[in-house]
Amino acid sequence: MIQKVISVTAVAFSAYMIYATLFGPYRTTLVHLAIFLAASFTIYFLEREGRLIKDPLYLRAINWLCVIGTLAATAHIVINLDRILASWGASFLTTGDLVFGGVLVLVVLEAARRESIAFFLLSVIGILYILFGNLLPGVLGHSGMDLRRFIYLTAYTGEGIFGFGLNVAASYLFMFMLLSSAMARTKTGEFIMDMCNAYFGHRVGGPAKSAVVASAGLGTMVGSSIGNVATTGTFTIPLMQKNGLPGYKAGAVETVASEGSQFLPPIMGAGAFIMAEMTGIPYASIALAALLPALLYFVSIFAVVHFEAVKLGLKGLDRSEIPSARQVLHDGWHLLIPPAILFYLLMWEGLTPGYAGMIAVLVSIVVAMLRASSRMSFGQILSVFDRGARSAASVAALIAAVGFIQQAMVTTGLAPRLTEIMLLGTGGEMIWTLVLAVIAATILGMGMPTPIAYVLLALFVAPALETVGVSTLAAHLFLFYFAIKSGSTPPVAMVAIVAASIAKADWWKTGLWSFYYSLPGFIIAFMFVYSPALLFQGTAVEISMAMTMATIGTVGIAGAMLGWCGWPLSILERLALAAGSIFLIHSGLITDAVGLALVLGSVSLARFRASRSVASGISG
Known part of the structure; x- marks a missing residue:
């Protein structure tokens, strides 16, 4: 009975959100967000009541x-x-206003507690700081705030629960949850996986390369690292293991590929929508700027996979195991129409992500009816809206609590003081401020979804990066990048844990190898900070040169890390290759010349040694 109530609520919720996307928020934005929160929390808590019906009575009563x-x-x-x-x-x-406002604060805190203990504690600290920060000495102190004003700002204005986090969830994110649900129902993921196997499966390390490309293609639309691992990993990880890759390495490959998909346009996950809201930079500009770094990221993973496959002697799949590309495309070409339309609407028509996402959802349902393999019954169509709304409800359960952190940063004046503290610790040097930002991303991102980790970094760290000379766009993309990567960084590594469970491998080893495979990708974020041309900021010549040098540097780092670049590398050659690749981070004639010399020298020496070894073996 409860599941039926949830389904009816979810479908009605989806219908209302389509109405609001077409005709605008009902009455005012505050009312619209209140309706959004009411529907989301009703679904969220009732779903737990339905799942945990055997729990003690007091726990069910809390729901x-x-x-x-x-x-x-x-x-x-x-x-x-x-x-x-x-x-x-x-x-x-x-x-009455105070009572109902207080109840709303408590319910949001309870939802946050169920989703993330770390974020719940951070929210509580934020609230305590707002109320009692006047008791703190020195730079962290502020004038304080009484309970009445706190409830007013938190529950009845856009500075708290109904702030930018919930606004983004309602305006943009909801429709992409529906789109993800629609693609799952039409088996778009299986189609993309079959296409990737058709083109890459027979190559060296083919299953791993297919996993990288499939995760990129599907993940940019799913918008969640964990969701992408759960969707594509069930296909890719067993196939990689069958091909001879150890389970923990197969899980690591899927982890890093799924993470990178959140940085790949056109969707880039919820964090990109929040970035547009926070910075005022159009979403299309953010997506375009992220394109080259995202491509470099997948070049780095592809290089890692290739070098690892060659070292381990992994062959491709047998031709009998590979589907026909022509047949796969014939059967599923229509499934590419919704993402193509979405890309066009976002990048060329300039529609809002929410409106473009809604059109893509409706188009995906229509085109699914074109072929028997993807055709849906009326009940299955309703299930698209049901599952999508449930997914959105889980996100809202956490993102609503962002308002507490936002309020603690803004209304108390903490944000500029934190910037002063950070700059004091780094001496105002850009490189050390960037390193500190990476450390902060790793800590704040532990166990948290990417959007929440990015929001915290944007509030705490972005002002410091901008102060030391990093552009607003580069600063926020840098933080978003490392908020994504926190999902594979031990000791928490939530994305790696999901991959390890599919591979039936040790999650700690999977997390460590995910981090190891990510090292070439870590360099890319520093590259686009020091080389704005990688964000399409510069002339065509500057952009081409920056991309060329960055590609060489990225592949070079992968080779140095794995000790292979077509030929085995000695320790000194690996060090020289790594040093040369790092020189290529900073775009400039001198650094590029030194970097290229070291890269080419180390590779040439490795090739020379290998040829001599072969020659001596023949003569012997």
Whole structure:
């Protein structure tokens, strides 16, 4: 019975969101977000009630109390909106306003606690800092805030729960959750996997290369590293293991490929939508700027996979195991229409991501009817909206609590003071500020979804990067990049844990190898900070040169790391190759010349040694 209630709520929720996307928010943005939060939390807590029906009575009662509290608080906002908006501040709130606002704060905290203990604790610290920061000495202290004003700002304005995080979830993210659900139902992932195997399966390390390309193609639309691993990993990881790659390495390949897909246009995951909201930079400009770094990232993974496959002597799949590319394309070409239309609408028509996503969802349902293999019944179409809304509800459960962190940073004036502290610790040097940002990303991203990790970094770290001379676009892309990579960085490495469970491998080894395989990709973020041409900022010649040098450097790092570049590398050759590749990070005539000399010298020496070894073996 509960599941039916959830399904009806989810489908109705989806219908309302399509209406709001077409005709605008109902009444005002605040009312729209209140409805969004009410539907999301109703689905979120009822779904747990349905799954955990054998739990003790008091735990089940908490689920129902959270649902009732959410509905009562959001209804209070909708009913009393005109009076609340007409009030001049916290002093005009009634006792009822304070009670319902307080209930909403508690429910949001409970949802955050269930999704992430770390983020829940951070939210609580943020609230305590807002209320009692006046008791702190020195630079961290502020004038303080009473409870009445805190509830007013948090529950009834755009500076708290109904801030930019929830706004992005409602405006952009929801439609892409529906799109992901539609693609899963039409088996778009299987089609992409078959196409990749058809083209790459017979090559050296073919299954691993197929996994990289498939994860890139599907993951940019899924927008979630964990979701991508769960979707493509069930196909790719067993195939890599069958080809001879150890389970922990197969899981690591899928992990790093799935992570990179969040940085690949046109969708780039929810973090890119939040970035557009926070920076004011158009989404299309962000996606275009991320294109070359994203391609470099996948070049690095492809190089790692190739060198590893050659070292391990892995062959491609037998021709009998590889599907016919012509047949696969004949059967599933229509599934490429929705992502193609989405890309066109985002990049050329300049539509908002939410509107473009909605059109892509509707187109995906229509084109699925063209072929029997993807055709859906009416019930299956409803299930697309059902599953999509449930996924969006889980995101809303965490992202609503972003408002507490935002408020703690903005209303107390903490943000500029943190920038001063960071710059004091790094001496204002760009390179050390970037390194500190990477450390912060690793710590803040532990166990948190990418959008939340990015938001925290944008609030805490971005101002410091901009102060030392990093452009706003480069600073936020840098932080977004490492927020993504935190998913494979031990000791938490949530994305690697999911991959390890599919591979039935040790999750710690999977996480360590994921980190190891990511090292060439780590360099790329520093590359686009020091070479703005990689973000399409410069002339065509500058962009071409920067991309060429960056590609050589990326492949060089992969070769130095694995000790192979077509020929085995000695320790000194690996060091020289790594040094030369790092020189290519900073675009410039001198650094490029030195880098190329070291790269070419080390590779030539390795080739010479290998040829001499072969010659001596023949003569012997």
